[in-house]
Amino acid sequence: xxxxxxxxxxxxxxxxxxxxxxxxxxxxxxxxxxxxxxxxxxxxxxxxxxxxxxxxxxxxxxxxxxxxxxxxxxxxxxxxxxxxxxxxxxxxxxxxxxxxxxxxxxxxxxxxxxxxxxxxxxxxxxxxxxxxxxxxxxxxxxxxxxxxxxxxxxxxxxxxxxxxxxxxxxxxxxxxxxxxxxxxxxxxxxxxxxxxxxxx
Numbered sequence: 001x002x003x004x005x006x007x008x009x010x011x012x013x014x015x016x017x018x019x020x021x022x023x024x025x026x027x028x029x030x031x032x033x034x035x036x037x038x039x040x041x042x043x044x045x046x047x048x049x050x051x052x053x054x055x056x057x058x059x060x061x062x063x064x065x066x067x068x069x070x071x072x073x074x075x076x077x078x079x080x081x082x083x084x085x086x087x088x089x090x091x092x093x094x095x096x097x098x099x100x101x102x103x104x105x106x107x108x109x110x111x112x113x114x115x116x117x118x119x120x121x122x123x124x125x126x127x128x129x130x131x132x133x134x135x136x137x138x139x140x141x142x143x144x145x146x147x148x149x150x151x152x153x154x155x156x157x158x159x160x161x162x163x164x165x166x167x168x169x170x171x172x173x174x175x176x177x178x179x180x181x182x183x184x185x186x187x188x189x190x191x192x193x194x195x196x197x198x199x200x
Contacts, residue, residue, distance in 0.1 A: 002065050002096035003027065028066070032073045040077045043140065050083040059085045063106035063119070065096035085110050097125040100133035107133070 003024035008015045013023055053060055060083055064071055068089040075081045086109040093101045107114045119130035122140040130137040 002090050005096065028070055031070060035073050035077050040074060042078050042080065047080065050080065054083055059110040059112070061086045061088065061106040061110050063088045063102045065090050065093075065102060065125075067091065097123070098128035098132070100129050103130050103133035103135055107135070 004020060007013050007020045007023055007027075014020060050060065062071055062075075062084055064087075066089060068087065068091050071087050071089055072081075075084070086106070088102055088106040088109060090096060093099075093105055095101045103117075103119060104114060107117050114134035117135045118138060119126070119133075119135040120138050120140055121127050121130055127137055127139055
């Protein structure tokens with residue numbers, strides 16, 4: 001979700017376009033200052049997962065509604081720049097999440113059909129945007145409880161969702177549509193198959 005929506009509609013700071021622009025730039029600048037001064041750490045398991053995807057030559061792209069400078073600052077602080085083939089940010093799209101444009105653009109950038117892609121999300125607007133783009137979605141339960149996501153996603157999309165714990169207490173799969181039929185996702189092959197699921 002872009003600041004052009006967050007500031008007037010959620011935070012309700014102002015509805016004046018010039019003031020929204022000023023506040024948006026200042027808000028993001030403060031975020032970058034905090035990252036540079038205090039540092040930032042990735043969630044447990046993120047770097048090994050990215051390494052595993054890289055070994056299998058599976059391309060990764062960041063699809064975010066925030067500003068590009070925020071992403072590059074964060075990636076620099078984490079030292080994870082080399083794992084991503086491209087970055088799609090607020091500057092690249094007209095509409096932020098929950099609109100699917102950012103995910104559709106990201107898939108196009110790396111030459112992947114949306115139905116062959118998996119999105120990892122930690123926000124409700126992203127969990128609405130990714131399936132709207134045709135992606136399979138994995139919810140990272142870092143800020144909002146998984147079942148709250150499941151309820152909100154079902155309300156937004158009208159599609160039934162199922163919440164399953166996977167490998168750790170922090171990561172959950174949001175299964176929608178065909179994904180809920182019992183097919184498992186084989187990341188190394190980039191397609192769904194019928195093998196039994198394990199460890200979930």
